[in-house]
Amino acid sequence: MLVYVGRRKPFSSVSERARPPSDCFVLWSTFVWLYAKRGVYALASHLKPLNHQSLIIPNMSSSIQSVCVLGAGTMGRGIAQVAALAGCRVTLYDIADDILDAALARIRASIDKGVSLGKTEPETAARAKEAIALTTDLAQAARADLIIEAAPEKMELKQSIFRELDAHAAEHTLFASNTSSLSITALAAATQRPDRFLGLHFFNPAHIMKLVEVIRGDMTADETIETGLAFARELGKTPVLCQDTPAFIVNRVARPFYGEALRMLGEGQADVETIDRLMESIGFRMGPFRLIDLIGCDVNFAVTQTVYEAYFHDPKYRPHPIQRKMVESGRLGRKVGIGFYDYRDELT
Ligand SMILES: NC(=O)c1ccc[n+]([C@@H]2O[C@H](COP(=O)([O-])OP(=O)(O)OC[C@H]3O[C@@H](n4cnc5c(N)ncnc54)[C@H](O)[C@@H]3O)[C@@H](O)[C@H]2O)c1
Numbered sequence: 001m002l003v004y005v006g007r008r009k010p011f012s013s014v015s016e017r018a019r020p021p022s023d024c025f026v027l028w029s030t031f032v033w034l035y036a037k038r039g040v041y042a043l044a045s046h047l048k049p050l051n052h053q054s055l056i057i058p059n060m061s062s063s064i065q066s067v068c069v070l071g072a073g074t075m076g077r078g079i080a081q082v083a084a085l086a087g088c089r090v091t092l093y094d095i096a097d098d099i100l101d102a103a104l105a106r107i108r109a110s111i112d113k114g115v116s117l118g119k120t121e122p123e124t125a126a127r128a129k130e131a132i133a134l135t136t137d138l139a140q141a142a143r144a145d146l147i148i149e150a151a152p153e154k155m156e157l158k159q160s161i162f163r164e165l166d167a168h169a170a171e172h173t174l175f176a177s178n179t180s181s182l183s184i185t186a187l188a189a190a191t192q193r194p195d196r197f198l199g200l201h202f203f204n205p206a207h208i209m210k211l212v213e214v215i216r217g218d219m220t221a222d223e224t225i226e227t228g229l230a231f232a233r234e235l236g237k238t239p240v241l242c243q244d245t246p247a248f249i250v251n252r253v254a255r256p257f258y259g260e261a262l263r264m265l266g267e268g269q270a271d272v273e274t275i276d277r278l279m280e281s282i283g284f285r286m287g288p289f290r291l292i293d294l295i296g297c298d299v300n301f302a303v304t305q306t307v308y309e310a311y312f313h314d315p316k317y318r319p320h321p322i323q324r325k326m327v328e329s330g331r332l333g334r335k336v337g338i339g340f341y342d343y344r345d346e347l348t
Helices: 021-038 075-085 096-116 124-132 154-169 185-189 221-236 250-266 271-282 289-297 297-310 321-328
Strands: 066-070 089-093 132-135 144-147 172-175 197-202 213-218 238-243
Touching: 021 297, 066 075, 075 089, 075 096, 075 124, 075 197, 089 096, 096 124, 096 132, 124 132, 124 289, 132 144, 132 271, 132 297, 144 154, 154 172, 172 185, 197 221, 213 221, 221 238, 238 321, 250 271, 250 289, 250 297, 250 321
Parallel strands: 066 089, 066 144, 089 132, 144 172, 172 197, 213 238
Antiparallel strands: 197 213
């Protein structure tokens, strides 16, 4: 099967368009626009978002003063950044020092960008940079009021991380997963604290996107949900309470967007660029392949597989072989420089 690798900005209609602060912001904005009328985002519209970058909250009313973020990848970096800017002490955990060092450099550069754009006060930026500590020691990472896990989208891996953390963390520590699709109830069952376990699903890029899905597992206590909602607001986010159903709200609604595009590509009806360009021309600010590249082909494939399994192989959620080939060949998207498009010139 041939998978087309296109140029990043192939059409003048795309390149001439005013570029937004973030591609994913733009795409998800489109989702907001397209689905707001159907009520999905109406849930959030009555909540008042705050300006995330300029927010200074020395005393966090949710009682969350210290946060540990597990996984310093695409999402972990953004969550750590926004938590530090909001006044939390942040510990960033990953499995290797070089990953952590690279992540910290990127977080600092992103904070500096906020200052240069006038969105962040220099003092807030300096304090946030100082507030982030790095560790590869899980016992040390466990010392926080709230632990937000942003490790790869694999049930067994996440459960084993939480099981180990549970042995080290203080009783009051809340556990949260940033999973895109996995059962919060099943993750919580790996611990002795299912009542103090919730889903906090940030969107990419986490330091810009306002929406946070707050997911209640079957055993999650009301108090835990209230703290999660308050914490998200303190970060300047717009929290929306969701039930613990596969892929929650946004990622479930988005499944057919990717699925049909992949099927069309597989059938040879249109290529990557044509599908993206046409979807963008009717109002989607980013086509399905550009978005998969931003999310990560591995993450997108894992989410599709989870939803397919969770709905007992309902064919409408069936993954496509192209997704598997992209992952097997290492074309994971922007984060590695190549996916459906080629971004390698941006990395140099
Ligand atoms: N990428 C997105 O757009 C997006 C959006 C929302 C939620 N999510 C979810 O966030 C989570 C992370 O996704 P991502 O895109 O940041 O992935 P990523 O691949 O960019 O980063 C994952 C990080 O986890 C680290 N890691 C590996 N093993 C680990 C372990 N045992 N303990 C701790 N860290 C470990 C990796 O070294 C890497 O730095 C997933 O559950 C994903 O579904 C992703």
